[in-house]
Amino acid sequence: METLEAYSLMLRIRFFEEAIERLFLEGRVMGTAHTCIGQEAIAVGTAAALEPCDAMTTTHRGHGHFLARGADTGRVMAELFGRETGYSHGRGGSQMMMDPAIGFYGANGITAGSIPFATGLALDAQIKGSGRVTACFFGDGASNQGVFHESLNIASLWKLPVLYIAENNGYAMSTATARGLANPRIADRAVAYGMPGVRVDGNDLFAVRDTVAALAADIRAGKGPALLECVTYRLSGHSRGDPRVYRTREEEAAAWKNDPILRLETRLKADGVLTDDSISATRHAAKAAIDEAVRFAEASPLADPAKLREGLFA
């Protein structure tokens, strides 16, 4: 993935999430959604480092990962609108979409729910000798669920080709990591399972990309799993309607200075890759893509209740 493509993708994810928050306020989408504003560099940096044959799993906060992996923006939007054209035909909503054709094995509403699932994808890859690496995203909160520990132990014992990527965004819903993790450094937990544990600045696109690429190369070479902790900050609330009473506006203002998109723009301008004009044009194009996705979703037919009689079983 070229740098400009990555930049454009980060913008598309940002504007997608901002659109979702606005659409909820306007009452145009229902249910719930968890946005990843501030965490875009992790999704895009990882996607940039993976091969087409690789797999990815995500969490309840997964729109960014899915878009980074190559999802159709309109179909993701349509799923949130409960439309027939959505990835899960309106059955899944924000948290439950999958597209194995692009190696995206979805989100799950249970925070650590995808961790053993991703480990199973890796077991399949090992059995087949397919060379596939599975990137498994989860949050700091999920690292406290027991299945995280069970899965990492087994993956290490069996040397499975899986990269566990903790997005440490500072908060498990309202619970700050200092109140939720006895040791706030999630990467340290790798020691307990005999695998590499690496901590990286999750708001630095290139740091994420290069670290994932290096770890994935080792994993692909058969060295077993690794745990990567990407340190970031959830600039958005937990989900729609979160009044964010558990943190101060001053803290948030400071975090916005570390916005991964702002940082990327600053760096690319300094490197002469971007100009104010090209930034403006790229932002405009990304916004237009989101507007188009909303138009597609709203023009799509509602999900059909009659079809619920089908598909309970394969």
Add this chain to the structure above:
Amino acid sequence: MRTITFTQIIRETLAAELRRDPSVFLMGEDIGVYGGSFGVTRGLLKEFGPTRIRDTPISEQALTGIAIGAAVAGQRPVIEIMFMDFITLAVDQLVNMAAKLHPIYGVSCPLVIRTPPGGGRGYGATHSQSLERLFAGIPGIKIAAPSNATDASGLLQTAIRDNNPVLFLEHKLLYPQRFDVEDELPQPMPFGFARIARPGDDLTIVAWSHMAFLAQHAAAQLAAEGIDAEVIDLRTLSPLDIDTLIESAKRTGRVMILEEGPKTGGFSAEIAAQIMENAHDYLEKPVRRLAGADFPVPSAKNLEAACLPSLADIVALARELMD
């Protein structure tokens, strides 16, 4: 014909499926070198090796989730949960992941979860439960609960070849029981078809798993007293063959349902409700349930016996229904 134990036919069936389809593999705690807590997988490691007879650490949730992931990617894992009580540790993965995969995401999850429920061995309250009720109300999971060797083999073959999650119950009291079977393994047996284990016209006894085994012995006793009981062995709880139950209920007008687990909130209540909804006007007597006590299964032999339905209890309730 030959005589074989429930344990042996499950082992033979697993071996046959492992030979037939290279995507089938077994995974669980102590199933390899040890051969499984009840010896079901004994000897399979030697033929199939450690990648297909895969021992795991004591991590029920992870091993279940790993099997689900592998299943979605194209494998056909058959996992063993050593005692059904331990499935509580894997409920999240089964309920929130496996059961959702096809209805919500549209992907297949060909997974079998083998596990022994039930008491009768004095193993105490966390090694004796019948927890099928936890899953019977979860759309997206199939449940098979055979009562004899032939059904166990036929249903297990279907379970392994099915593209959905199947919970497969092997009651621990059935393992050592011997059954007359054909020399060859049976054909795969379709789900959702109850077996009339004994035809009869006086009353209908509905049961599954070990209770269906007991019910047949009870029916033999009742026959000697002149009571002609029809025993219906469900074979699968999900899907439920309600048509066969309704037909029988309409014909006999007297129905009793057996369940080893506690009476309150059990699957027998669901069956009773469906019979009432569909055959009420044909009933001579209210539908009756004979089920376990609403108490954790105790360990001492006499206490445990006091909590689980017995052969004598079945016979006594049948007589009462015929009064």
